[in-house]
Amino acid sequence: MATQAQTPLIETLAIEAKGLVKRFDDTLAVDGVDLSVPEGAIYGILGPNGAGKTTTLRMLLGIIDPDEGVRRVFGHDRPHDIARLIGYLPEERGLYPAMKCDEAIAFMGALRGLPLDEGRRRGRELMEAHGLGHAVDRQIRQLSKGMAQTVQLLGTLVHRPRLVVLDEPFSGLDAINQGKLEVMIRELAADGVTVIFSTHVIHHAERLCDDVAIIAGGKVPYAGSVDAARDRIPAQVRLETRRAEGAWCTALPDDARHDPKKDGSHFWYFPLPAGGIEALLKRLIEGEAGVLSLSIERAGLHDAFVEIAGAAAAKAMKDEVPA
Numbered sequence: 001m002a003t004q005a006q007t008p009l010i011e012t013l014a015i016e017a018k019g020l021v022k023r024f025d026d027t028l029a030v031d032g033v034d035l036s037v038p039e040g041a042i043y044g045i046l047g048p049n050g051a052g053k054t055t056t057l058r059m060l061l062g063i064i065d066p067d068e069g070v071r072r073v074f075g076h077d078r079p080h081d082i083a084r085l086i087g088y089l090p091e092e093r094g095l096y097p098a099m100k101c102d103e104a105i106a107f108m109g110a111l112r113g114l115p116l117d118e119g120r121r122r123g124r125e126l127m128e129a130h131g132l133g134h135a136v137d138r139q140i141r142q143l144s145k146g147m148a149q150t151v152q153l154l155g156t157l158v159h160r161p162r163l164v165v166l167d168e169p170f171s172g173l174d175a176i177n178q179g180k181l182e183v184m185i186r187e188l189a190a191d192g193v194t195v196i197f198s199t200h201v202i203h204h205a206e207r208l209c210d211d212v213a214i215i216a217g218g219k220v221p222y223a224g225s226v227d228a229a230r231d232r233i234p235a236q237v238r239l240e241t242r243r244a245e246g247a248w249c250t251a252l253p254d255d256a257r258h259d260p261k262k263d264g265s266h267f268w269y270f271p272l273p274a275g276g277i278e279a280l281l282k283r284l285i286e287g288e289a290g291v292l293s294l295s296i297e298r299a300g301l302h303d304a305f306v307e308i309a310g311a312a313a314a315k316a317m318k319d320e321v322p323a
Helices: 053-061 079-085 101-110 116-129 145-157 175-190 202-208 226-230 247-251 278-286 301-309 311-320
Strands: 013-024 027-038 042-046 068-073 086-089 163-167 194-199 211-216 219-225 236-241 257-260 266-271 291-297
Touching: 013 053, 013 194, 027 053, 027 194, 027 211, 027 219, 042 053, 042 175, 042 202, 053 068, 053 163, 053 194, 068 079, 079 086, 086 145, 101 116, 101 145, 116 145, 145 163, 145 175, 175 194, 175 202, 194 202, 202 301, 211 226, 211 301, 219 226, 219 301, 226 301, 247 278, 278 291, 301 311
Parallel strands: 042 194, 042 211, 086 163, 163 194
Antiparallel strands: 013 027, 013 068, 211 219, 236 266, 236 291, 257 266
């Protein structure tokens, strides 16, 4: 009995951009950006300040129009027409200081078409769910900076968008609130919401993202999975032996770096051989090298960023990491 061929799954895109260009007077801020963000993904736009991240996000959302290129959000050329499906947290935070928290959240929802009464009800539920129930009736001016940023984030989510866009969402948050925000982002993705955020802090992107776009100087030299970015650099082998000499040494790559230690042990560092580690390990054992330890260390996203965007862009990222 013949089996019916299965139709391959087609990946649907929340955001698609091709050839985006934006100039401000004589400054070319974005120069030919291409992006494809799958629905339900956590997608990071990674680059130093001034690289073009915010301008790119604003073009994707229709806040500003590109000078060249096209962008589509859920297949729509005019993102404003589907604003109710989008939640946006800009880099410049701002809430009316005299508003109570539930009113502020309801107001943000009303801007996306949510009735005020429903927004207040959802706002109170959201604040309770995120440990801020005690502050529902407080004015924004009475909140700590972290609490106020959380309230604004809840206002971004109150209308239950399908796409959430966060511009530098971790900026200014302490470690505890950064951790809470990471949990919220993962929960959104688990519910099928697409999350795209910009950041200049590499470890946030490495921990959270399925895919990233690296942006530097208004260009995107890399867009794809975090794993594929890391795999551009061969994994490194760290070998520790008792002996420094022997026939087994001929099995080591020519570029292996030797680091003898005062205790008599010897460390060797080299890229993982193309055929794997098994053949090398066999030679080491047969040659009685005295293997004390052996580990294979995969490149991190920071190393990949240096490889892709250059050391200068990576240094700018490092210099901007908050203390």
